Amino acid sequence: MRTFSRWGLAALLTAAAVGLAGNAGRARAQAQVPAQVPEEKKPAAVKSAIKVTLPQDDAELLIEDKPTKATGKSREFITPQLDVGGKYEYKFSAKWRPNNYTVITRNKTLTFKAGDEIVVDLTKDDSNDKAVIRYVPTPDDIVKKMIELAKVGKDDVVFEPGCGDARITVAAVKAGAKKGVGIDLDPERVAESKETVKKAGVEGKVEIRLGDALDIKDFSDATVVFLYMGNEFDMLIRPILWKQLKVGTRIVSHRFVMGDWKPEKTLQIKGDDGDDYEIHLWTITKEVKDKAEKK
Numbered sequence: 001m002r003t004f005s006r007w008g009l010a011a012l013l014t015a016a017a018v019g020l021a022g023n024a025g026r027a028r029a030q031a032q033v034p035a036q037v038p039e040e041k042k043p044a045a046v047k048s049a050i051k052v053t054l055p056q057d058d059a060e061l062l063i064e065d066k067p068t069k070a071t072g073k074s075r076e077f078i079t080p081q082l083d084v085g086g087k088y089e090y091k092f093s094a095k096w097r098p099n100n101y102t103v104i105t106r107n108k109t110l111t112f113k114a115g116d117e118i119v120v121d122l123t124k125d126d127s128n129d130k131a132v133i134r135y136v137p138t139p140d141d142i143v144k145k146m147i148e149l150a151k152v153g154k155d156d157v158v159f160e161p162g163c164g165d166a167r168i169t170v171a172a173v174k175a176g177a178k179k180g181v182g183i184d185l186d187p188e189r190v191a192e193s194k195e196t197v198k199k200a201g202v203e204g205k206v207e208i209r210l211g212d213a214l215d216i217k218d219f220s221d222a223t224v225v226f227l228y229m230g231n232e233f234d235m236l237i238r239p240i241l242w243k244q245l246k247v248g249t250r251i252v253s254h255r256f257v258m259g260d261w262k263p264e265k266t267l268q269i270k271g272d273d274g275d276d277y278e279i280h281l282w283t284i285t286k287e288v289k290d291k292a293e294k295k
Contacts, residue, residue, distance in 0.1 A: 045081035046115040052077070052092060055104075055123050059096035073123075082114035094122040101134040102230045130214065131233045135164045135189060138228050138254050141272045142279065143171050149267060149281050150224045150252045152177050159183070159222040161213030161237060162229045166193035170200045172224070180206040181222075183213045213237065219244035228254040235259050242284070242292035251282040258282065 052061060052075045061068045061075065068077070082088060091109045098104060106129050112118050138146070146168065152158065158172040163182030173180045180202075184190050193208045214236055219225070222245060227234060238258050241251060255278055257263065263280035271277050 044084040046084050047081060048079045048088075048112060048114060048116055048118055050077040050079065050090075050118040050120065051075070052120040053123055054094050054096070055106075056096045056098075059094050059122075061122075062093040062095075064091055065093070079118075084114055086114045088112055088114065090118070092120050092122065098232055099230070101136065102232050103132045104232060105130045105132075125235070127236075127239065129236055130212065131230070131236055132185070133162055133229050133233055135186070136228075137164055138168060139271055139273060139277075140167065140171075142254060142269065142277050143168050145267065145269055145277075146226060146252045146254060146279050147172050147175050149265070149279055150226070150250050152224055154178060156223045157181070157221050158224045158226065159216070159219060160226045161216065162227070162233070163193055163208070164189055164228075166196045166206065166208060168226045168228075169193075169206055170196055170202055172226070173202050173205045174200065177224070178205065181209065182206065183209045183211055183216060185210070185212050214240065216240070216244075220246060223249055225249065225251045226253075227251065227256065229256065231256045231259075239292065239295060242288055242295075245284045247284055247286055247289060249284045251284070253280045253282075255279075261288075 050063075054061060054073050054075065057072050059073075061070070063077070068075070070077070079088075089109060089111045091107065093105065093107045095103060095105045106122055106126055108120060108122060108126075110118060110120060150156075150172075152172050152175050154176050156172070156177040158169055158177045158180045160166070160169045160180070160182045163169055163184050166180075166182040169180035169182040182193050184193065187210060190208055190210045197203055197206045197208060213229075213233075219241065225241065225245070227237075229237075234253065234256050235258065238261065245251075253263075257280060261282065263282050265281040267279050269277045269279065
């Protein structure tokens with residue numbers, strides 16, 4: 001398969017010059033007739049039409065990592081000239097904001113033959129989607145209610161994807177959990193989390209990691225998971241939680257839910273600041289694990 005890593009790459013053809021050597025007398029006898037070299041034929045070329053469908057009108061679209069200027073949910077493009085019969089590979093990347101605190105990135109790579117019509121659907125959720133969530137701290141009184149709802153005890157290992165300043169993880173450990181793990185992809189938040197851990201004097205019980213919460217491989221160690229990341233993120237992490245968490249593991253989320261997986265308990269709370277809050281509880285069951293295996 002012929003692949004190209006740069007959008008707009010065109011094939012360049014070079015003609016080889018052929019020289020014939022001989023003695024001067026012979027050259028004169030031939031009356032300086034130049035050698036005839038057949039001209040190299042260029043391969044036939046064709047263009048492909050591209051139609052891309054996006055989740056939102058204002059989504060940013062990159063093709064082969066290069067920005068495009070078109071707008072709208074449906075956008076059309078034409079490739080450069082491509083060699084007839086050649087196979088090509090293009091990467092399409094969409095980035096958009098479903099709300100003012102979430103940025104979703106979705107990638108799709110397609111292989112096609114020159115001249116084919118290329119149809120790219122970037123509207124469907126993908127397990128490889130990435131999400132970046134703007135940090136908003138949970139008030140301390142709501143943190144306390146989340147820990148109570150999870151019934152954190154001495155045998156619990158608490159995980160907090162997108163831990164921010166790690167206030168929930170630290171509070172859970174101080175409430176009795178034997179270990180806490182906070183994960184955040186923002187180095188500034190990680191540094192802040194480590195400072196929170198240090199000030200609380202729980203360095204021996206809390207691990208703070210720099211990384212994408214959707215890449216966690218050891219959720220099976222958790223008995224409690226705390227979330228405050230947004231509905232879109234919850235739907236991205238849901239299949240990971242279903243697959244990795246053990247039966248009996250509790251999940252508590254501040255505000256946000258998990259699609260058609262309804263919480264078994266929801267508390268509506270009037271915060272110390274006078275605002276209204278919701279926290280939700282789910283428990284991993286055998287039925288959930290069986291459902292995860294079928295997906």
